Amino acid sequence: MTTNTALKVSSFTVFIMILPWVLNLSSATAYYVDVMIFVAIHSIIGCGLSLLLGYAGQISLGQAAFYGIGAYTSGILTVRMDVNPWFAMAAGIFVASAIATAIGIPTLRLRGHYLAMATLGFGMIVFIVFNEYIALTGGPSGFGNIPPLSLMGHPIESSFSFYYLSWLAAIIVLTASLNIVNSRPGRALRSIHDSDKASASLGINVAMAKVKIFVVSGAFGALAGSLYAHYLTFVNPPAFDVFFSLKVLMIVVIGGIGSVWGAVFGAALLNFLPEWLVFLHDFDVLAYGIILLLVVMFSPQGIYGLLAGAAGYFFKFIRKESDHD
Amino acid sequence: MKKTAFILFLSVFFFVLSTASGWAADNEPYKIGAIVAVTGNASFLGDPQRNTLEMVVDIINEEGGINGRPVELVLYDTESNASRAVTLARRLITRDNVLAVVGPSTSGESMAVIPVVNRAEVPMIAFGASTRIAEPVEERKWVFKVVPGDDLAIRLKYDYMKRNGIDKIAIATASTDYGISGRQHMRELAPEYDIDIVFDDTYGPGETDLTALLTRIRGTEAQAIINWSIGRTQIVITRNWKQLGMTIPLYQSYGFGSARNIEMAEGAAEGVIVPVSRIVIADLIADDDPHAPVVKRYKRLYEERFNEGVSVFGGHAWDAMFQLRDALAEVGPNRSAIREYMENISGFVGNNSIFNRSPQDHVGLDMDAYVMVKVKDGDWAIIDE
Numbered sequence: 078m079t080t081n082t083a084l085k086v087s088s089f090t091v092f093i094m095i096l097p098w099v100l101n102l103s104s105a106t107a108y109y110v111d112v113m114i115f116v117a118i119h120s121i122i123g124c125g126l127s128l129l130l131g132y133a134g135q136i137s138l139g140q141a142a143f144y145g146i147g148a149y150t151s152g153i154l155t156v157r158m159d160v161n162p163w164f165a166m167a168a169g170i171f172v173a174s175a176i177a178t179a180i181g182i183p184t185l186r187l188r189g190h191y192l193a194m195a196t197l198g199f200g201m202i203v204f205i206v207f208n209e210y211i212a213l214t215g216g217p218s219g220f221g222n223i224p225p226l227s228l229m230g231h232p233i234e235s236s237f238s239f240y241y242l243s244w245l246a247a248i249i250v251l252t253a254s255l256n257i258v259n260s261r262p263g264r265a266l267r268s269i270h271d272s273d274k275a276s277a278s279l280g281i282n283v284a285m286a287k288v289k290i291f292v293v294s295g296a297f298g299a300l301a302g303s304l305y306a307h308y309l310t311f312v313n314p315p316a317f318d319v320f321f322s323l324k325v326l327m328i329v330v331i332g333g334i335g336s337v338w339g340a341v342f343g344a345a346l347l348n349f350l351p352e353w354l355v356f357l358h359d360f361d362v363l364a365y366g367i368i369l370l371l372v373v374m375f376s377p378q379g380i381y382g383l384l385a386g387a388a389g390y391f392f393k394f395i396r397k398e399s400d401h402d
Numbered sequence: 403m404k405k406t407a408f409i410l411f412l413s414v415f416f417f418v419l420s421t422a423s424g425w426a427a428d429n430e431p432y433k434i435g436a437i438v439a440v441t442g443n444a445s446f447l448g449d450p451q452r453n454t455l456e457m458v459v460d461i462i463n464e465e466g467g468i469n470g471r472p473v474e475l476v477l478y479d480t481e482s483n484a485s486r487a488v489t490l491a492r493r494l495i496t497r498d499n500v501l502a503v504v505g506p507s508t509s510g511e512s513m514a515v516i517p518v519v520n521r522a523e524v525p526m527i528a529f530g531a532s533t534r535i536a537e538p539v540e541e542r543k544w545v546f547k548v549v550p551g552d553d554l555a556i557r558l559k560y561d562y563m564k565r566n567g568i569d570k571i572a573i574a575t576a577s578t579d580y581g582i583s584g585r586q587h588m589r590e591l592a593p594e595y596d597i598d599i600v601f602d603d604t605y606g607p608g609e610t611d612l613t614a615l616l617t618r619i620r621g622t623e624a625q626a627i628i629n630w631s632i633g634r635t636q637i638v639i640t641r642n643w644k645q646l647g648m649t650i651p652l653y654q655s656y657g658f659g660s661a662r663n664i665e666m667a668e669g670a671a672e673g674v675i676v677p678v679s680r681i682v683i684a685d686l687i688a689d690d691d692p693h694a695p696v697v698k699r700y701k702r703l704y705e706e707r708f709n710e711g712v713s714v715f716g717g718h719a720w721d722a723m724f725q726l727r728d729a730l731a732e733v734g735p736n737r738s739a740i741r742e743y744m745e746n747i748s749g750f751v752g753n754n755s756i757f758n759r760s761p762q763d764h765v766g767l768d769m770d771a772y773v774m775v776k777v778k779d780g781d782w783a784i785i786d787e
Contacts, residue, residue, distance in 0.1 A: 106497075111489050211582060217580075217582055218534075219510060222541075311517075313513075315483070
């Protein structure tokens with residue numbers, strides 16, 4: 078990790094640590110802590126897709142499947158088999174990684190629309206399993222009473238404690254992703270993004286690199302899903318449908334393709350926007366759509382691109398000013 | 403100069419405004435929160451519920467509020483999404499500081515919100531149908547329900563069947579939340595009524611032809627069919643049943659209880675037997691029925707105001723809101739006192755029959771919540787025994 082990214086991550090961590098205390102000062106903003114939990118969960122799954130889409134250039138419309146696999150594995154193991162929640166979480170990540178490997182090897186040979194279709198199909202199959210394998214998943218009704226995660230005998234139940242847990246996970250994922258990006262495999266992925274053939278000629282095992290990053294994105298998705306299950310303590314299939322896959326895609330695109338940070342910004346916007354638009358009542362959905370459309374139209378680099386541009390301009394301005402002194 | 407005068411004017415204006423609202427504090431409204439699925443795939447539930455909630459709040463305020471205090475409804479749309487429902491419930495509780503929560507519309511959303519209200523100790527009256535919402539009652543301290551469970555409708559059906567000499571039945575259910583729940587209860591309750599389920603199969607909610615399933619039922623000893631689904635499949639099975647000229651009666655779930663379904667079946671629904679809520683047959687209810695004043699009033703007011711047919715789902719919102727009004731009038735703005743009042747409510751007449759709750763039962767309804775009706779000459783007819 079370069080010093081620059083290390084600085085960014087640590088200042089972001091400080092910001093996240095202070096935020097709930099500030100939000101709790103006013104009863105008008107206290108519940109933003111709950112919104113921030115979903116921002117953390119969506120950032121985690123978003124980081125996975127960001128690596129896959131933004132760096133390796135491989136689209137996936139099936140991320141909700143990994144999210145669901147993580148959530149259901151956690152739920153089923155803890156409720157039906159009384160497994161420790163932490164172990165169940167690890168099991169969920171393992172199962173999702175295994176499935177991602179099995180799915181990734183054949184599908185990542187596909188390109189463009191075909192890859193999108195294959196992942197979309199995969200997402201639908203998993204959704205059908207959640208719906209129809211009633212004995213295991215509770216079917217369309219889902220099931221509840223999922224125990225909370227606990228630390229040294231203390232259940233992590235309150236919004237406040239879950240906030241820190243989910244952001245701890247999100248920051249670990251973010252740091253890991255930034256490290257992947259700035260490593261040799263990360264550079265290999267970016268070269269695959271531009272050209273498979275050129276990368277292969279440089280000695281990169283293209284197929285292997287794609288599968289690896291797909292597995293990473295699946296594992297992140299499962300981690301997010303497991304957090305979701307333990308936070309809500311209830312799972313049912315609609316949370317893992319194709320629309321959620323599209324939401325993850327939106328998070329990455331709106332946040333800014335080509336930067337892992339984009340996923341965090343995208344998750345923040347997509348979760349806070351509905352809260353701010355509530356006053357519009359029936360028109361909130363319309364305004365939501367228009368705002369997202371405007372972001373995509375006028376800032377193809379997403380919010381991160383917009384902010385990075387603004388920050389760059391600002392620092393340049395400062396430097397110029399100080400040069401004059 | 404002009405600018406200063408303008409700013410001065412503005413500050414005075416806002417100062418007056420702020421003190422004015424300060425004076426109003428004695429008359430501060432009772433805040434009630436609502437989370438319903440106005441949009442998304444459960445909007446057929448949330449839309450009439452939103453309408454009804456707004457209408458009931460207007461009625462209460464026109465009547466002078468509760469103990470002289472107006473009621474304020476803070477309503478959010480869950481988009482039929484469980485995680486959104488959780489966030490909005492937290493918003494209602496911490497930001498809007500509501501006295502009680504009504505909704506969410508679906509069972510899934512209700513289940514997800516239960517831990518939130520239990521932890522925050524805020525009474526919630528859910529509109530979901532699943533029996534799991536109010537059971538086990540030890541884990542549902544702050545949760546109440548106004549929707550009669552599937553089990554009650556099934557008991558009524560089984561009871562009716564037994565009296566008509568039916569003891570072998572075929573059940574067909576859709577593989578949806580609604581269908582699965584119905585199937586579970588039908589299987590659980592059958593032994594209690596000495597009813598033998600000789601055929602049991604499920605089908606997808608998108609099925610457009612169920613002839614094959616009905617043909618297989620014809621090969622069994624079943625004396626009646628119970629179909630448990632919602633939406634188009636209940637029309638499909640009705641038509642197929644007619645087309646095959648089947649002679650054993652077809653019983654539908656209460657989801658069939660809408661005049662539109664009879665219309666869409668285009669004559670095939672003749673003879674279909676359904677347990678329905680009273681609101682569906684408001685015009686057929688005798689005037690001396692204790693439910694008549696409530697059900698008829700709701701139907702008239704709703705249809706006048708919104709120019710669309712009244713629905714069972716909106717009726718839940720009516721019941722919940724008036725129960726809260728009674729609670730507030732009696733105990734005032736105190737969450738745990740409201741909870742206690744709700745838990746011991748008795749003799750409350752609503753659209754869903756008469757509520758008699760207890761610490762062991764957070765629903766408070768019995769078989770009387772449904773009435774058995776038969777489709778006759780393209781309309782409902784109450785089955786008199």
